[in-house]
Amino acid sequence: MIGATTTDNGANGLVRLFLLVGLGVFALFPLVGSTFYVQLGTKVMVFAILAMSLNLLVGFTGLVSLGHAAFFGIAAYSVYFFTPGFTAASVWWTLPAAVGLAGLAALVIGALSLRTKGIFFLMVTLAFGQMVFFLFHDTPIGGSPDGVYVNAVPTFDALGIDLPELRDRYQLIEGGARAPFTLYYVTLACMLAVYAFLAVLLRSLFGHVIKGIRVNEHRMRALGYPVYGYKLASFVIAGLLGGLAGYLWAVQSLFVNPELAGWHMSAEILLMVILGGMGTIYGPILGALALEALRELAEIAIEYGVTASNAIGLTEMDPHRAATDYYLLVEGVVIIAIVIVLPRGLSGLIEDLAAYLRSGRRSAKGEAEQAT
């Protein structure tokens, strides 16, 4: 019973320590990781931001949306729209413009879909998401159904220093020096900013109202809260943050395709939220990390497995082919197992562990005091 509440149970210090260690790992990772993995790290953090933004709806407002990728896709495509030629535009206007477009779309889509509830809301957001997908897929706006390249990286001139290229480099710079991994750190800073923003938001008067709406919407209305307005505000904020993720994605990959806005992407974000746990702000970061790690591990495991079974003559398969063909199968089984074992996700496990360590320490202290 108590575990289901969001009250401070005294274990917060341990969770905070865990988060600080995690932050340290993220901050130091480029010093040891290969370029491939640093780029993967950037990708994970982009998805973490996206999943955190969806969690504001799913975990804190009680709105399960299956169209959240729309805002991701719109902001990503904005980067393409804003650099039609080969001249790079400045981050200082392209970022607010891209995020603003995503927010505007969220305002329109939210205003219409929030007139429905539950499964209907899920279906309506899904439909709107697909509309955005087809806008990029089937109309001249999107360029090509297969996706389009972004021709120039936005320039990032801060404090008089012009960073020539925002994007992480593919190779180590000649002479063994490491690439600056600018985008990795910009994305890390964005992820921290989004976390801090959500922490402030959820402690605010507004944050408490949306949590109340998640628990009992009817009662909140009877108490005098215009529930629709609060839900719409939450939906737009989530859309804006999802737009930030989309912008970073486009800058990182320099390639955008309609699938970024599609329902498959929306489902994947939802999966990250569920996997990481909905009750906390940091849960979706764990979810994004876990999903990516799971994918990598599944591929490696299949490759090794198939290589081994080839060696003893059981199968005759290309291990690499098998890995890319079947990793989803392994991933799916593991996800089902995790959801069954950890209904509150990975962050639920962390919270329980912290509470357990805390109570263990307290009772040990109590015994020690009794002994003396």
Place this chain on the structure above:
Amino acid sequence: MSETLLRTDTLSKSFGGLRAVSDVSLEFPVGLLHAVIGPNGAGKTTLINMLSGDLKPSSGAIYLNGENIAGLRADQVSKKGVGRSYQKTNILAEMTALENVRLAAQSRVGGGLGLITAVKRRGDLIDRAHAALERVGLRAADDRPASALSHGEQRQLEIAMTLATEPNVLLLDEPLAGMGPEETERMVALLRSLVAGHAVVLVEHDMDVVFSVADRLTVMVNGAVLESGSPQAIRASAVVREAYLGEDEDDA
């Protein structure tokens, strides 16, 4: 004293072919506890739901301070000073008792969505929540999750939430449902204490309680008002006796 705060004029509600409430015209002045009684299906809760904005009336008017509020949404009606409790306990079960009442008090904070203002900076809301909990006798339950409270305590919590919205009109839908004798006694005392300064509308099944606390009684049958008047008048009414109270109430 008997300024009419809330008044209905030929208020009606139909669900398809069923006329759940028909042509109800009643007055609810400040400082009076007005109980609405009647058999199941008489339309009492439907009436309350219309008064609180949970249901849209099919026809007729609801005047609050002379302004017709019929058709306003529940949150708008609440903002105008009409607070209600529900027949089926309606609380924020996962949250603490204090947070339930604090959110109720917060609903009166004007201006903006409060995106930045931290809850901790509004100690006044916590003070008001404490005062409301104190009033219903739940001050000790502060930090307990609402779901862990006893049934009677949850009913008290619901009244505290309603009070924290600082209403002029109190709509109480069976606040005593499922309560033990001791809890009932405490709740009755609370109800009496609420009459000063509020127009209280009480729907209740417990006839002993109704006749002991009500200043005015309205008997509804099949969606219509059968009789309305003082408890003595209702007791003496032959129509009411025939339709509702039954023969065995003779010696009461």
